[in-house]
Amino acid sequence: MTSAKSTRPRVLAIAEAANPEWVSVPLVGWSLAQALREVADVHLVTQIRNREAILRAGLIEGQDFTAIDSEAVARPLWAVAEKLRMGEGKGWTTLQAINALIYPWFEHLVWNKFGPAITAGEFDVVHRITPLSPTIASPIAKKVAKAGVPFVLGPLNGGVPWPRQFDAERRAEKEWLSYLRSAYKHLPGRTRTLKHASAILVGSHHTQSEIPECYQDKTVYIPENGIDPTRFNQIAQPDNDVLRACFVGRLVPYKGADMLIAAAADLVRAGRMTLDIIGDGPMFNHLTAQAKSLGCDTGLTFHKWVPHAEVQAILARSHILSFPSIREFGGGVVLEAMALGVVPVIVDYAGPAELVTPETGYKVPCGPRDDIIAGFRKTLTELAKEPASLEPMSRAAKDRVDAHFLWGRKAGQVRQVYDWAMSQNRSEKPDIFAAPIRQLSPKSA
Structure with a gap:
């Protein structure tokens, strides 16, 4: 096992959605995976649809990243999802339900490609970054754990309840499945994933509250989003007249x-x-x-x-x-x-x-x-x-x-989690933000 304090860990970063030219989840997946290169030796595994954008960003295929072609299953099911969501940008819960059917094939192919290397000890950590949704299990978590390699999951985030005063907006968004969303907690794949994860990154206090008590000692709170200072590098200078x-x-x-x-x-x-x-x-x-x-x-x-x-x-x-x-x-x-x-x-x-x-x-x-x-x-x-x-x-x-939310800062926070996951002494879970973040709970406002 790599010494966490003296060497850079070798990380297989699984981010099915990771794209420098898109926004939302794909940009989170890409940004975190790239930032982690500052603190670890990272090989990114992503879906084939992101390949061209990643090549344009300057990464070398085979050396820096691998693109997995899962389109034989993904393409037809995504077509079904687009019809079921009944409008562009709507039915997010429906989309996640379909993704829960699509994603296992992607991880199956990832294991076929990298399982022997993981088992041979060529990676110190396997980190599944995306999907961010806590409803989507990881079929390979148990296999990674069995190989003796720490499996890090997250940041998980999602499923914030609709405020009861906005049920009309909920229906306008075609969020019919959101009424049944909590059923995912009873799926066996979820329990296996949480059981075999060495660390679970949670992107919100709500998501942390949905993790069963028996796994809370493995959760570490790190908000999912970060800032690339090369993209947001101006300073606001508005006129003060109005x-x-x-x-x-x-x-x-x-x-x-x-x-x-x-x-x-x-x-x-x-x-x-x-x-x-x-x-x-x-x-x-x-x-x-x-x-x-x-x-x-x-x-x-x-x-x-x-x-x-x-x-x-x-x-x-x-x-x-x-x-x-x-x-x-x-x-x-x-x-x-x-x-x-x-x-x-x-x-x-x-x-x-x-x-x-x-x-x-x-x-x-x-x-x-x-x-x-x-x-x-x-x-x-x-x-x-x-x-x-x-x-x-x-x-x-x-x-x-x-201080806290540049991607470089977040890479350092995740590196603390890696060190903890690889440590023989796991008695003290890293409290990444300590005092500055405890006041962020919605209940404290």
Whole structure:
């Protein structure tokens, strides 16, 4: 076994979704796998659809990564999933249910390719990074453990309950299977995966709460999202004459752009605030009509989709990220804003609530729609009185990201988990964030 303190561990990083040119889960998979190269010797295993983008990023096939062709099973089942989800971007739970059928074949092929090397001790750690969903088991976890190699799982994240006041939005998202989601806890594959994992990275307190008590001693809390300082490297410098706000996200009901427009309308109409909305989706026409009917369309700019690399240019003109989403697993856009020194104003629920502290942003209590609108209106009105007063919080937000959430920082955090997983003495589980993160629980706000 490699000495954790003196040498770099040899890591087989399994990330079925890992793509430098996409966003969301594929970008998380890619970013973490790449960051880990700073602290370990990493060989990435991913799905064939990511191959060309990874080659364009400069990795060498066979040396740095391997692309597994599981399309014979994946392609037809993904086609079924797209039909069942009943609309682009909808039915996320349905998509995950289909992925639970697709994914085992991918890992079967991974074991066929790398099983002999794992068994021969050519890797010190096997780390399954994606899928992030805790509903998708790992068929090879037991085999890796039997070979005497630590199996690290995660970061797992997902399944945040829909707030009961937003059942209409839940139905609009075609989340029919979400009512039955908890059934995954009783699947035998889940128990085997958790049993044979040496360490389980959990990306949220909610996900950690879903891990059975008998495996809690193996869980380590590390939020899933991180920041690439080469992508987000500007510093917000908004004009302080009026409050400048920005929203970034899909224009779908649960993201709450309509609630934001309702909350901001009076300020925008009076010229005390401007609002940039970055994103597109089925609510676009409704939102533009809403802005016009409220008379705030002249101070509100709809940008639709812009390349991910250009988002920061618009965000950097803003004082605040105004983001009333009521169901976010990770909240990557919140970290992106904070990295630029843009102060987040969020709903105090799920992923974003775990990232934002009282020193770095504002949390509006989660409640019925009208209460969230009133809470945002009150906060925005106060901030509009003196936008320049946000400067200390802006600096604190950026400092927090620099200290804990750059991908390089996260690689160091995961390396601590590797060292613990490889150690003969596992009595002291690493407390990666210790005091700074304990205050992030939604219950503490």
